[in-house]
Amino acid sequence: MDKQALYEKHGAIATITLNRPEKYNTLRPSLLNDLDAALREANLDNEVKVIILAGAGDSFCAGFDFSAGLEHYEEIVEENYDPGMDVNLVVNPYKSYLTQFMGLWRGTKPVIAKVHGYCMGGGSEMALCADLVVASDDARIGTPYARVWGCHLSGMWIYRLGLAKAKYYALTGESISGREAADIELINFSCPLEELDRQVQELAERLARIPLTQLISMKLIVNQAYDNMGLGSTQILGPILDGIMRNTPEGREFVNVAKQHGVKEAVIRRDRPWGDYSQAPKEQRPRLKSELGLK
Numbered sequence: 001m002d003k004q005a006l007y008e009k010h011g012a013i014a015t016i017t018l019n020r021p022e023k024y025n026t027l028r029p030s031l032l033n034d035l036d037a038a039l040r041e042a043n044l045d046n047e048v049k050v051i052i053l054a055g056a057g058d059s060f061c062a063g064f065d066f067s068a069g070l071e072h073y074e075e076i077v078e079e080n081y082d083p084g085m086d087v088n089l090v091v092n093p094y095k096s097y098l099t100q101f102m103g104l105w106r107g108t109k110p111v112i113a114k115v116h117g118y119c120m121g122g123g124s125e126m127a128l129c130a131d132l133v134v135a136s137d138d139a140r141i142g143t144p145y146a147r148v149w150g151c152h153l154s155g156m157w158i159y160r161l162g163l164a165k166a167k168y169y170a171l172t173g174e175s176i177s178g179r180e181a182a183d184i185e186l187i188n189f190s191c192p193l194e195e196l197d198r199q200v201q202e203l204a205e206r207l208a209r210i211p212l213t214q215l216i217s218m219k220l221i222v223n224q225a226y227d228n229m230g231l232g233s234t235q236i237l238g239p240i241l242d243g244i245m246r247n248t249p250e251g252r253e254f255v256n257v258a259k260q261h262g263v264k265e266a267v268i269r270r271d272r273p274w275g276d277y278s279q280a281p282k283e284q285r286p287r288l289k290s291e292l293g294l295k
Helices: 027-043 083-091 122-127 163-172 178-183 193-208 212-227 231-245 248-261 265-271
Strands: 006-011 015-019 048-053 113-116 116-121 131-136 140-142 189-191
Touching: 006 027, 006 212, 015 027, 015 163, 015 193, 027 193, 113 193, 116 122, 131 178, 131 231, 131 265, 178 189, 189 193, 189 248, 248 265
Parallel strands: 015 048, 048 113, 113 131, 116 140, 131 189
Antiparallel strands: 006 015
16 A cells, blocks of 8 residues: 655755645645655654645545544544544543644654645644745635534644634635735735745745754744643543534434535535535635646
């Protein structure tokens, strides 16, 4: 089986690429396990100073993959649902996806998330765990789970924004472009898609000029401040609430529609009243690398 998170190292810069492009790099345990292994390799290598996290194909990551009825999460499928085992899944560090998400945060090396295309749901929760996030202007970042079947997981949508914006996007689930995300300081910067690779590479090279010990220390002190704000307890409550929201009548109906009529139909029904995400007009959709001839 091909690696679902590829690892490359050039000098002091390691690049990890999510590698399920045919599925918009949606998240499965196999991909997260490969991501964990790549992060471990980078953080154990003293030659590496900076990590770039990217997505292959036309999108960074479109969230969790439920296209086959969640058979890859057999502990929490509707037929076997046990609330206690769901809690065990999401708070047990040996099982929880948050272990891999927070590997970006907890690892000592600074991580730059390079976001293009769709960065949705769990994909946004993961990207925002990176230390720096740079997106294409037309990337779409959002949490459609705010409307059905989910809750904030890593808490980074909350901690990166002020109260007014955090509450607004939590309640509406509206998506924003990369440029809008930079404007409200959810992410660090945005740029045209054609310049994204160059801008991220230049940023990584600037960081790589700094001694590793300095990078480690400055990352640690900032992270510690947010840990002191209760980040850990937020990351316990969020996934537990997410499990509950997956098993409300509306949450189960969402999955049942996906099983009976396909994921596309479930997503269309979710998005139609709002006219966004899958039902968004062309100007609210990201341009595709494949159509622009970009790698």
